[in-house]
Amino acid sequence: MRRLIVIASIALAMFIAFDLYPGLRGGAGWQWTYQPPLDVAAVVALAAGLAVYVALLRARHAVRGLLAWTVLFGTALAYLVVGINGDPFFLLFTRTVSPVQTGAASLQASIMARDGVLPTLQRWPEVMDEALGLNLIHFTTSPPGQVLAHQALADLFDAPALQGFAAPVSREWRMYQ
16 A cells, blocks of 8 residues: 555656646646746755655654654755755745735734734724735635734733843844735
8 A cells, every 4th residue: 555655646746747737737717837947956856855754764763763853854855845946045934924925924913913903803804805905815714813823922922021032033023024
């Protein structure tokens, strides 16, 4: 069974990599454009990273070592995957601070922090409409739970006990949103 899964995974990866079936890129009126990787070295690095990862996972290790390996090398694999499209550090940073990706934080900083929690919750349907205008498309149909979690974290880090630690860091990161 394991071999069947590996073979099916490799076949699917080949279908995607060589655009053998364009339907895998979307349907129903939209489709991602096919863009082959520009840097073949990044693809080779990813393939080598995957091979090392799988080979060392198959070796017998203590549970702690295996968990540490999985977390550390899983993170490295994420960088290798994103690195196919360019500088992984820049791409991950810009995706992290993008209002489209971090809509909950953007709504918290732009609306909930300004208007207050209760007024924002009372007019949540209008806030969802405003989110569409701000290109925060993930929050045009979402309940406010994630935004409330961001508000709770903002309140926690704005507490006087954490001001010395959180304020300088918060100021630096919020300017990117």
